[in-house]
Each structure stands twice: as structure tokens, then as C-alpha cells.
Amino acid sequence: MKQVTTPNLLGATDNTPNEGISSVGGHAQFTEMHPPLDARSALVESDRCYFCFDAPCIEACPTGIDVPNFIRMISNHNPAGAAAVILQENIMGGTCARACPVETLCEQSCVRNKEGDKPIQIGLLQRYATDTAMAAGETFFTREPDSGYSIGIIGGGPAGLSCAHRLAMLGHQVVIYESRQKTGGLNEYGLAAYKMLDNFAQREVEYIMAIGNIDIRHGMQLGDNISLSEIQSAHDAVFLALGLGACNMIGLTGENSQGVQDAVDYIRQLRQAEDLSQLPVGSQVVVIGGGMTAIDIASQTRLLGAREVTIAYRRGAENMKASVKEQEFAQTHDVRIMHWAQPVKLLVEQQKVVGVEFKSTDPTANQENFVLQADMVFKAIGQLLEPIDANRNIQFELEAGRLRVDVERRTSQFGIWAGGDCISDGDDLTVSAVQDGKLAAQSIHKFLNGTRD
Amino acid sequence: MADLTANFIGIKSPNPFWLASAPPTDKAYNVIRAFEAGWGGVVWKTLGEDGPPVVNVSGPRYDTLYGKDRSVIGLNNIELITDRPLETNLQEIAQVKRDWPDRAIVVSLMVPCEESAWKAILPKVEDTGADGIELNFGCPHGMSERGMGASVGQVPEYVEMVTAWCKHYSRLPVIVKLTPNITDIRHSARAAKRGGADAVSMINTINSIMSVDLNQLAITPTVGGKGTHGGYCGPAVKPIAMHMVADVARDPDCQGLPISAIGGISNWRDATEFMAIGASNVQVCTAAMTYGFKIIDDMVDGLSRFLDSKQMPSLDALVGAAVPSVTDWQYLNLNYVVKAQIDQDLCIKCGRCYIACEDTSHQAITATQVNGERHYEINDKECVGCNLCVSICPVEDCMSLRQLNSEVDTRTGKMVSGEYLNWTQHPNNPMS
Numbered sequence: 001m002k003q004v005t006t007p008n009l010l011g012a013t014d015n016t017p018n019e020g021i022s023s024v025g026g027h028a029q030f031t032e033m034h035p036p037l038d039a040r041s042a043l044v045e046s047d048r049c050y051f052c053f054d055a056p057c058i059e060a061c062p063t064g065i066d067v068p069n070f071i072r073m074i075s076n077h078n079p080a081g082a083a084a085v086i087l088q089e090n091i092m093g094g095t096c097a098r099a100c101p102v103e104t105l106c107e108q109s110c111v112r113n114k115e116g117d118k119p120i121q122i123g124l125l126q127r128y129a130t131d132t133a134m135a136a137g138e139t140f141f142t143r144e145p146d147s148g149y150s151i152g153i154i155g156g157g158p159a160g161l162s163c164a165h166r167l168a169m170l171g172h173q174v175v176i177y178e179s180r181q182k183t184g185g186l187n188e189y190g191l192a193a194y195k196m197l198d199n200f201a202q203r204e205v206e207y208i209m210a211i212g213n214i215d216i217r218h219g220m221q222l223g224d225n226i227s228l229s230e231i232q233s234a235h236d237a238v239f240l241a242l243g244l245g246a247c248n249m250i251g252l253t254g255e256n257s258q259g260v261q262d263a264v265d266y267i268r269q270l271r272q273a274e275d276l277s278q279l280p281v282g283s284q285v286v287v288i289g290g291g292m293t294a295i296d297i298a299s300q301t302r303l304l305g306a307r308e309v310t311i312a313y314r315r316g317a318e319n320m321k322a323s324v325k326e327q328e329f330a331q332t333h334d335v336r337i338m339h340w341a342q343p344v345k346l347l348v349e350q351q352k353v354v355g356v357e358f359k360s361t362d363p364t365a366n367q368e369n370f371v372l373q374a375d376m377v378f379k380a381i382g383q384l385l386e387p388i389d390a391n392r393n394i395q396f397e398l399e400a401g402r403l404r405v406d407v408e409r410r411t412s413q414f415g416i417w418a419g420g421d422c423i424s425d426g427d428d429l430t431v432s433a434v435q436d437g438k439l440a441a442q443s444i445h446k447f448l449n450g451t452r453d
Numbered sequence: 454m455a456d457l458t459a460n461f462i463g464i465k466s467p468n469p470f471w472l473a474s475a476p477p478t479d480k481a482y483n484v485i486r487a488f489e490a491g492w493g494g495v496v497w498k499t500l501g502e503d504g505p506p507v508v509n510v511s512g513p514r515y516d517t518l519y520g521k522d523r524s525v526i527g528l529n530n531i532e533l534i535t536d537r538p539l540e541t542n543l544q545e546i547a548q549v550k551r552d553w554p555d556r557a558i559v560v561s562l563m564v565p566c567e568e569s570a571w572k573a574i575l576p577k578v579e580d581t582g583a584d585g586i587e588l589n590f591g592c593p594h595g596m597s598e599r600g601m602g603a604s605v606g607q608v609p610e611y612v613e614m615v616t617a618w619c620k621h622y623s624r625l626p627v628i629v630k631l632t633p634n635i636t637d638i639r640h641s642a643r644a645a646k647r648g649g650a651d652a653v654s655m656i657n658t659i660n661s662i663m664s665v666d667l668n669q670l671a672i673t674p675t676v677g678g679k680g681t682h683g684g685y686c687g688p689a690v691k692p693i694a695m696h697m698v699a700d701v702a703r704d705p706d707c708q709g710l711p712i713s714a715i716g717g718i719s720n721w722r723d724a725t726e727f728m729a730i731g732a733s734n735v736q737v738c739t740a741a742m743t744y745g746f747k748i749i750d751d752m753v754d755g756l757s758r759f760l761d762s763k764q765m766p767s768l769d770a771l772v773g774a775a776v777p778s779v780t781d782w783q784y785l786n787l788n789y790v791v792k793a794q795i796d797q798d799l800c801i802k803c804g805r806c807y808i809a810c811e812d813t814s815h816q817a818i819t820a821t822q823v824n825g826e827r828h829y830e831i832n833d834k835e836c837v838g839c840n841l842c843v844s845i846c847p848v849e850d851c852m853s854l855r856q857l858n859s860e861v862d863t864r865t866g867k868m869v870s871g872e873y874l875n876w877t878q879h880p881n882n883p884m885s
Contacts, residue, residue: 047521050847053804054820056827075521114801115848 020194020303020333027275030194030303033329034098034124042128046075049120052111057122060109062427063090063435067106071125083133084140086126089438091165092158094134094204095187096431097127098195101292103325105431134207141211144171149448152177152235154228156216157185158430159420160241161208162437163444168213170445177220177231183209185243186421187430189268192296194303196271223390232394232415237444240403240411240418241437245386247379250288254346255379259353263287263297263380276304282376285309286356288343289380290320291428295327297378298335309335310372314342314361321428344369346377353377385422399424408443409436417444455760456767457753459493461734462626462651462711464584466493466557469768470724470752473654473715473736474498474561474587474630477746479535481545485552490746491753494557496628496654496736499534499589500542502564502574507533507596512676516663518689525743527689529663531674531681533595534563539577547581559628563589563601566611568618575623585625588615590641591632591657593684603657606632609644616648626651628713633690633697634660642701646710653701654713654736656694658684687739691717695730699779702731720748721755728768729775783876790862790869791838791854793817793831799851802827806842806852814841834863 022031037045049071057067066085073082086093102108102123110119133140149172153160156178164174182188187201209216220226222242232238247262249255259282273279281304287294290313302309311330313320316339320327327337340362347355355373360366385402388394397404397412402424409417419436421428426436459469471494472478472487479498487495501507509532518527535542550558560583564570578586589596590606597603605611612629619627629645631638633656642653660682664673672680694716701707714732718724719740727735740748765771795806807829810818817835821828831842838854846852857869876882 044522050803050805052802053808054827055804056802111801111803 021276028277030197030276030300032197033192033194036131037121037124037128039128039132042074042079042125043077045121046071046125048112049075050111056109056111057106057120060106061089062105062429062431063096063438065089065093065106065126067122070129071120071122074125074129079129079132080136080138082125082129083138086130087133087140090431090434091162091208091438092187092204092430092434093126094130094200094207095158095191095196096434097123097130098200099187099191100429100431101323101326104323134203139207139210141165141169143168143211143213146173146213147171147448149173149236150175150234151237151239151444152231153239153241154222154231155179155185155241155243155420155422156183156205156218157241157243157420158187158433159437159440160185160239161205162434163239163241163417163419163441164214164437165208165211166438166441167444168211170441172213172445172448174214175235176214176216177222177226178216178218179221179224181218183216183218185241189271190264190293191271191430192267192300193271193276194300223387227391228389228394229391236415236448238416239437239440239444240388240416240422241420241433242386242388242418242422244383244402244421246384248382248384250343250346250379250381252343252346254348254353257346257348257353258351259375260346260377261379263289263293263378264383266378267293267297267300270300279304281306282374283307284372284374285376285378286372286374287311287378287380288356289313289378289382290315290322291380291382292322292326294378294380295322295330295335297380299330299333301376301378302330302333302335306376311335311337312341312343312356312358312372313337313339316340316362338372340365341370347371383421402426407439409440410443415447454757455765457493457757457760459734459768461557461713462585462628464494464557464559464626465555466734467555468493468749468753468756469728469734470749471495471557471559471713471734471736472741473738474589475738475742476532477738477741480537480542481549484545484549484558487741487746487749488549488553488556491749492556492746493734494559494584496559496561496587497542497546497583499561499563499592500539500574500578501534502570503539506536506538509533509536510676513674516674516683518663518687525687525739527661527663527685527687528739528742529661529674529683529685530658531594531676531683534561534589534592539574543577543581546578546583550582550584557585558583559585559587561587561589561630562619563592563596566600566605566615571615571618572622575619575625579623579625583625585628585651586619586623587628587630587654588619589630589657590615591630591634593632593634593658593660594682603632603634606630606641606657607635609640612641612644613648616645616650620649628652628654630657630715631655631697632657633693633716637700638697639700639704639707642704642710643706646707650710652711652713652733653707654715655701656690656697656716658686659690659693661685686717687743688717688719688723691723695727698727698732699730699776702773702776703779719743721752721759724752725756725759725771726775728771729773730779731773731776733768733772785875786873787876787879788870788872788874790857792833792836792857793838793840793842794853794855795829795831796851796853797828799848800829801848801851802829803847804829805845805847809841809845814839818842836864 051068055068070082070085106122107119112119153176156176183205184201285301285306287298298311341358344359345357403418405423409419411418417440420433457468474496478495514532592602629650631641711733714727715736724735807818807820817832819830843852
């Protein structure tokens with residue numbers, strides 16, 4: 001059987017830090033994936049915008065941000081106005097500016113592409129506006145008079161925070177039940193570190209919470225120290241923003257061996273690490289999966305000094321959930337992407353993983369199995385919805401293993417809404433979670449007003 | 454390559470590009486650098502009468518209208534005439550002219566509106582060997598408060614009078630520089646001609662306030678908390694200058710009066726346009742103050758190639774070539790009918806043509822979806838051929854105008870004959 005090794009293109013040896021690493025206060029940290037625009041560059045870039053009628057970028061944005069309007073405000077030296085336009089549709093405009101796959105959303109729809117030109121850098125302009133406004137301490141939202149209603153939100157990630165903020169604006173009292181010690185969900189624990197420098201997730205959480213009337217209780221684990229029925233009885237409506245739990249299994253023997261890990265667990269550790277140089281990283285890393293998580297874990301471990309990093313994906317490049325730009329980002333960071341490679345066996349010696357055997361699924365090529373040596377194997381093949389009500393008293397309709405919701409984000413259970421990664425049509429993006437939370441809040445508000453009439 | 458040699462009222466220069474009277478021509482150092490770079494001539498920065506020189510502000514003298522990419526669209530200045538001693542300037546003019554005999558040196562002058570003042574300075578200028586004089590009747594700030602510059606240029610009788618003095622007391626050719634800060638520049642041009650001027654140059658700068666500093670709530674440039682209007686120039690003033698040049702070029706009373714064009718000329722194309730509408734040569738300032746003297750390379754090369762492409766052996770064929778195209782509105786052909794059209798292959802679906810026409814014009818463009826894509830079409834029944842959509846379309850050549858010929862205009866329901874019919878002949882004209 002063939003032994004495949006990855007050529008080390010950079011010639012880096014073992015744990016040699018890459019150019020993507022810098023030292024901040026003596027601690028190793030990633031450098032920024034897309035450095036921000038300065039004021040002058042933002043002016044020049046904003047002037048490229050054609051201010052399209054009924055602009056396609058608005059339609060392409062899951063939260064429907066009025067992109068031409070905010071860009072025009074930047075070009076007219078009004079970044080605060082621009083930030084207000086962004087945040088009124090997307091309270092996490094700051095994170096989305098950093099983490100959105102704009103190349104498949106707003107920037108893909110930009111009419112400049114049709115000219116064979118580069119699209120407007122909408123993501124970076126959005127970041128310029130929101131960063132400028134946040135740095136200046138600009139706030140744009142006030143609460144309506146207290147409604148007397150209280151809403152329980154389970155999960156303090158993007159969907160939960162977005163819903164909470166909108167509900168607070170509408171005059172409602174909100175309690176967020178969060179299992180972890182920090183608020184922010186995947187913004188804090190999941191997004192790649194090189195997208196979210198300088199503790200941005202926490203700064204944004206503070207910015208959002210400043211509206212008031214949002215009470216957050218950390219360490220509340222559904223089914224452990226609190227139940228859905230308890231939350232239901234304490235509030236007038238409930239919004240589930242649970243995210244997803246455990247990683248999918250590959251379904252091979254040896255999955256519990258040392259060196260085989262869930263990508264999301266490692267990224268969580270990485271995001272919380274003060275000094276990246278203290279993180280354990282393998283020498284030969286194999287990542288199984290084809291989504292953004294696969295790209296993120298592969299790029300980050302390579303940046304951390306792994307000698308060889310390979311993403312193995314069971315289908316072709318066009319099937320990968322990670323955008324072409326994300327794939328290129330990984331590849332230009334010396335990560336190899338192998339398509340048409342399905343893991344069939346984990347090679348384990350003394351309880352430690354030493355390699356993965358793959359079969360080729362490429363219908364057009366040699367079907368011979370091959371082995372990638374590995375001392376670290378990451379599973380990045382999606383996560384599962386965890387049980388919501390351990391007692392099974394409250395049953396939800398599911399679709400593809402996740403909660404089924406209607407257009408207003410109502411679940412099959414009366415008085416319970418849901419959004420973010422835990423719902424069936426979620427596309428695992430912060431921006432979609434924010435939209436879910438916003439729509440749910442509007443629906444909850446309508447519902448509560450209806451009950452009062 | 455075409456011959457760019459210019460002969461402007463007997464003043465010869467290797468090309469028709471002169472630097473206008475302004476900071477770039479204030480002293481020998483700059484003028485020599487300009488000649489080394491290849492400029493055909495200069496109009497030396499305005500000299501005043503003998504005695505203590507004028508004093509300029511030591512605060513900012515310029516302010517700028519920028520494009521979003523910080524390109525200079527317009528420049529405004531509150532600088533006065535030369536603030537160097539008269540004798541120094543005269544000596545330098547004489548020396549430079551001796552060293553650069555093939556280049557044109559014209560001296561700009563501004564002294565009080567008294568015959569004795571002109572009589573005193575003219576021989577001194579003539580002694581330098583300079584090729585001609587330009588009368589600064591245009592400077593709109595500072596000097597005009599002292600009864601000079603624009604305050605002379607705004608009164609045709611004064612223009613005529615001073616021009617006549619200069620013709621009387623000097624053998625040098627006289628160019629009268631006109632101010633645009635008047636209602637109809639033809640009156641000043643005619644006055645210059647009556648006074649015996651050999652040529653006019655136009656336009657001087659336009660009265661302007663550039664902006665208000667919104668932090669200080671004070672106009673700019675701000676000199677110790679206060680500002681004053683200045684003279685506006687640069688690319689932004691070109692359309693205004695073009696109109697004035699064309700007006701004088703086709704004025705029956707000004708026939709035979711050569712024009713040296715000034716006003717936002719930044720490159721060979723601008724220069725060529727000005728010459729086509731009647732200027733015999735051009736003067737440049739703002740573009741040089743933005744980029745330096747090296748811009749002359751493009752001007753010379755571009756104009757020369759253009760003449761070649763039009764098979765024009767020299768500048769004479771170009772000067773005034775477009776003047777016959779300038780007419781009054783009442784003589785435009787009302788039977789000339791065009792409709793907008795969109796090249797769908799070039800269209801990027803920005804929808805700007807649609808919203809401009811819908812919100813501000815004739816509702817003659819439809820916005821629909823075709824195969825899930827935005828689609829814009831001209832509705833000939835509403836299109837008046839106004840050219841707004843073509844003007845604001847961000848893609849070159851995507852939108853254009855199509856001329857109707859021997860077909861029915863669906864907007865009016867009438868057959869388009871194309872037969873010339875102007876307003877003076879039109880049945881709707883009560884005077885026809």
C-alpha cells in the first residue's frame with residue numbers, strides 16, 4: 001500500500017512558527033486574516049460602490065443590511081451613520097464583517113464582478129464602520145418602555161444574543177441561560193482565531209448587552225441543572241439557541257485513541273489559550289471533513305507549526321462547504337487538500353493514532369487505498385443536536401436531525417421559537433443565526449402583543 | 454509627426470503650451486525648469502508698479518476640491534501678484550529670455566488704473582526683451598479691492614482704456630486677460646479689441662469659496678479664523694472656460710481676435726478641445742501645480758499624434774475646427790430624434806439607469822426579472838433621448854443613443870423625417 005507524505009513547501013521544520021504568528025506581550029498569537037482598512041482606504045474603497053438600485057448585495061445578505069446606503073455614508077465621512085445602518089439589521093455586524101464568507105454572499109453578488117472587476121470589499125468596509133463606531137463609543141439603540149413580558153433564551157451565542165437584543169429594544173425583559181462561562185457561543189469558542197483577534201467576541205457581547213434588561217446566567221446546562229419546562233414556566237416565551245453539541249462520529253474503530261479529536265473541541269481550547277505556543281500540536285495532522293471548520297482547524301494547526309497538514313474530503317472540491325476562497329486560504333497556508341478520500345481505517349499503535357487509511361472515491365481514478373501518517377487526526381464532519389428535554393415530555397418536530405421551524409422561526413411547540421445552528425435550515429453561519437434571532441424576536445413580540453389584546 | 458510650432462500674434466514658440474501667469478512662473482528658477490521640461494512659453498507672474506512689493510498672507514493660500522480618491526478637481530487661491538521687487542523680476546526675465554530665445558516669454562502686468570502708472574512700467578518691460586505683455590484684468594481677490602485686476606476687467610470701458618494706453622506706450626503685442634466674473638464675457642472681449650488688443654486670454658480664476666471647515670465653522674482656506682473668496686481654477690472650471698472661449702470665438706464683433714485659452718487644461722485632450730473651439734494656444738497652471746512640469750510630455754505627444762490621426766499638418770487646421778458646431782439653442786434640429794439603448798451583454802445590472810429615469814426623468818426604463826436576473830429595458834414610448842441614463846451608466850459603451858431615421862417615434866406617434874426644423878421655424882413658436 002502506498003505511503004503518502006506531504007511535501008513541506010515552506011521548508012519549515014517541526015514547530016517553526018509561521019508568518020501568521022506574532023508575539024503580543026510575550027505570548028504567541030495569530031496575525032489578522034484580513035487586516036482592517038484605514039480611514040483613507042475605506043474612503044477610496046467606498047467610492048468604488050455604484051450605489052445600485054435595489055442592490056443585489058442587500059438581497060445576498062442573510063440579514064438584509066442596506067449595503068449601498070452604509071457604504072455611501074462611509075464615503076461621506078459618516079461612519080457612525082454607516083454603523084447604525086449595519087447594526088439595525090445585524091447587531092453582530094462586527095463579527096460578521098470578520099467572519100462572513102462574503103465571497104459567497106454580498107461580495108459575490110456585487111455587480112462589479114460582472115465587469116470582470118473586483119467586487120467592493122463590503123466585509124472590510126462594514127468592519128471599518130462598526131469598528132469606528134464601537135471605538136468612539138457610539139450606541140444606536142434604546143429600549144421601548146417595559147412591556148412586562150419576560151422571555152427565556154437558551155444559549156448565549158449569535159442567535160440568542162441577537163434575539164435578546166431585539167427583544168430588549170422592543171421593551172421586553174430577557175434572561176439568557178448559557179452553559180459556558182463566557183457569552184458569545186461560537187463567536188467566542190468556535191470561529192478561527194485569526195478572524196477574531198483582540199478579544200473581539202467579548203467586546204461585542206458587552207456592546208450588545210449595554211442596551212440593558214438582558215440578564216445572563218452562565219453555567220446553566222439544559223437537562224443538567226435546569227430543564228426546559230422550568231424555563232418555560234418562568235417566562236412568557238422561549239427561544240432556543242442551543243447550537244449543536246457532540247461531533248459526528250466517523251464510525252471507525254479507534255476513534256477514542258489518543259490523537260483523535262473533535263475539531264471544535266480543539267478550536268475551543270485554541271480560542272481560550274492565552275499563549276498559542278503552549279498548545280499541543282501534532283507534527284503530521286490529518287483533518288477529516290470539507291467545511292469551514294476543516295479549513296479553520298487545518299490552517300490554524302499549520303500556523304501553529306504542524307509539519308504536514310492534510311484535509312481529506314470524501315468528495316470533490318465543488319462539493320466542499322468551504323468556499324473556494326477559504327480553500328485557497330488553507331492552500332496558501334501550506335495545507336494540502338485531498339479530495340475523493342474517504343477514511344476507512346484508523347491506524348493505532350499503543351492507543352495512539354499513527355495514521356489514517358483512505359480509500360479513493362474518485363470515480364475516474366485509481367481506486368487503490370492509501371495511508372496518511374498522522375499523530376493528530378481531527379474530525380470536522382459536523383455536529384449533532386443534543387437532546388433538549390431529557391424527560392421527553394416536550395417533543396419537537398425535527399428535520400434532518402435538527403429542529404424544524406417556520407418562516408418566523410416558530411418550532412412545532414407553542415410558545416417556543418428556535419434559531420441558529422440547531423434549526424434545520426441553518427447554514428452554520430453567524431450571520432444566519434443573527435437573522436434567526438431577529439426574526440424570532442419580531443415574531444415573539446407580535447405574539448406577546450397579540451396575547452395582551 | 455505634425456508640426457506643433459505655434460505663432461501666436463507673432464510670438465513664436467516650439468509648441469502651443471504656455472504656463473499661465475501664476476506661482477509656477479514667479480521667478481527664473483521655476484521658468485528655467487519649465488523650459489528644460491519642454492514648455493513652449495510662459496506668462497511671467499504679474500508684475501506690479503515699482504516700490505515696496507505687495508505682501509502675501511503667511512497663512513494658507515490654497516484650498517482644494519477633491520475627488521473621493523483625493524484627485525484634485527478644483528483649486529482656489531488667495532495669492533496676490535508677485536511679492537518680489539520689480540527690478541529683480543525684470544532682470545530675471547531679461548536673463549531667461551537671453552538664455553532661451555526660442556521660448557515665448559510674455560509678462561503679465563497689473564498697475565493702478567492710471568495712465569502714468571502704465572506709462573512708467575511698459576518701457577521697463579520692453580527693455581527685458583520679452584515677447585509681449587498680458588494685462589491682468591482678472592485677479593478676483595485682494596488686488597481688486599485696490600482698484601486693479603478684476604475691478605478693471607469688470608468694466609469694459611476701463612478695459613478698452615487701459616488696453617489703448619498699452620498699445621500707445623509699448624511696441625509689444627498686448628494680450629488682455631479676461632475675468633469670468635461678469636455676466637457676458639463678450640463685452641470685455643469686444644472692449645479689448647476696441648482698445649487695440651492683439652489677443653485675449655481667458656479665463657482668469659472664478660470667484661469662489663471652497664468649503665466650510667465644519668469643525669471651526671469657518672470658510673477655507675482659513676487665515677487666523679477668517680477667510681475670503683479666492684480664485685477658482687483646475688479641471689472643474691474647464692466647462693465654464695470652454696463656453697466663454699466659444700462665445701468669443703464665434704462673436705462677429707471679435708472676429709480676428711486670437712484667443713489664448715486658460716481654464717482647467719490638464720492634458721493634451723483638454724488642450725485640443727480648447728483649440729478646436731477657437732483658441733490659438735493654451736495656458737496651463739493647476740495641472741502643473743498638481744503634478745509638476747513633466748506633464749508637458751503627454752501634452753506634446755498627444756496633440757501631435759492627434760493631428761497626425763486627423764491628417765492635420767499643423768495647428769492652423771485644428772484651431773477653430775469645432776466652432777461651426779457651436780450654435781444657439783434655437784437653431785438645433787428639432788427633428789433629430791434619438792432613443793437610449795442598452796447593450797445587454799455589457800450591462801452589469803446595477804439599475805442606476807432605471808432609478809435615475811424613474812425618480813428624476815421620464816419613466817422610460819423598465820426593471821424586471823429575466824431568468825432570475827435583474828433586467829433593464831428602454832421603453833421607447835416614454836424615452837425622450839435625454840442622455841441622462843447614458844451619462845450616469847458606470848459602464849463605458851453599455852448605454853448609447855440610437856438615431857431614428859425614417860421611422861415612427863412611438864413616443865410622439867410621428868414619422869421622423871430628419872428634415873431640419875429649428876425653433877424659429879417651428880409651428881409652436883408664436884414668433885415664427
